Amino acid sequence: MNFQQQLAVVEGLGVPPDTQMRMDCPFCQNKNTFTVTTTSNSIGWYCFHASCSAKGKKNGEKTMEYVNVSFKKEDIKPQEEFKLPDSFKIVHSNDKALQYLHENNCWEACMWGRADIKYDVKQDRVVFLVKNPSTNKYAGAIGRGLNSKVYPKWYMYGNKDIPFKCGECKDAVIVEDCASACAVSNILTGIAIMGTSLKESHKKYLEPYETLYVALDRDATRKSYSIASELTSAGFKNVKVKVLHEYDLKCYGTPEIEKMFYGGKDE
Numbered sequence: 001m002n003f004q005q006q007l008a009v010v011e012g013l014g015v016p017p018d019t020q021m022r023m024d025c026p027f028c029q030n031k032n033t034f035t036v037t038t039t040s041n042s043i044g045w046y047c048f049h050a051s052c053s054a055k056g057k058k059n060g061e062k063t064m065e066y067v068n069v070s071f072k073k074e075d076i077k078p079q080e081e082f083k084l085p086d087s088f089k090i091v092h093s094n095d096k097a098l099q100y101l102h103e104n105n106c107w108e109a110c111m112w113g114r115a116d117i118k119y120d121v122k123q124d125r126v127v128f129l130v131k132n133p134s135t136n137k138y139a140g141a142i143g144r145g146l147n148s149k150v151y152p153k154w155y156m157y158g159n160k161d162i163p164f165k166c167g168e169c170k171d172a173v174i175v176e177d178c179a180s181a182c183a184v185s186n187i188l189t190g191i192a193i194m195g196t197s198l199k200e201s202h203k204k205y206l207e208p209y210e211t212l213y214v215a216l217d218r219d220a221t222r223k224s225y226s227i228a229s230e231l232t233s234a235g236f237k238n239v240k241v242k243v244l245h246e247y248d249l250k251c252y253g254t255p256e257i258e259k260m261f262y263g264g265k266d267e
């Protein structure tokens with residue numbers, strides 16, 4: 001990827017000015033190997049993974065303009081309604097998108113209207129729409145690339161502070177991505193935090209539930225425990241970690257999810 005392409009991806013992450021952030025690398029997908037550092041007029045990025053060549057820096061007036069325009073829009077009016085781009089089409093218009101939904105146990109949630117899912121023809125992504133629970137309007141969207149050339153694998157459109165929620169059950173489970181949130185949604189409310197870090201802004205969306213499970217993907221069990229203890233110290237009651245021994249939640253259908261959370265013998 002050349003500099004301009006990398007820059008476009010990094011700018012798309014929406015990191016505010018004067019911030020240093022560590023996260024999963026949008027280029028090589030390795031966990032927590034990527035840093036972005038911004039000032040009011042520069043943006044720099046670097047991946048620590050040996051196999052990854054992502055790095056770059058942009059300074060100067062042009063960047064400052066860009067940063068101001070693109071960040072202020074989202075930072076000052078986080079409640080603003082997200083207008084669906086014209087490139088979002090019905091999900092049935094693309095076979096790969098449908099296949100993704102079937103293979104990742106999202107189809108049922110889509111069919112029953114628990115999740116609003118589109119296909120972005122411009123970016124070749126299956127797109128999960130995020131609603132603001134207090135206004136019931138669209139606040140943003142989260143798109144999963146459908147071919148290996150689409151970077152980053154997951155892309156956030158619009159508001160990045162509201163987690164993706166699927167389902168209306170009394171208990172909720174915090175998961176890494178939208179597909180897992182859809183997969184559980186017949187049994188539990190799925191809440192996707194898009195990665196393994198809970199944002200401060202997510203917490204207010206976690207309040208109305210009786211039991212709050214944390215079930216990040218199998219390779220992030222330690223992060224599940226640290227999120228659970230963070231929530232408990234923030235005053236949340238009844239937070240439990242659900243350790244996934246074999247696969248991520250999106251690999252399971254409804255009967256298996258039910259058994260795992262409510263019929264299991266390992267608790």
Ligand SMILES: [Zn+2]
Pocket residue numbers: 025026027028029030033034047048049052053054
């Ligand atoms: Zn990388």
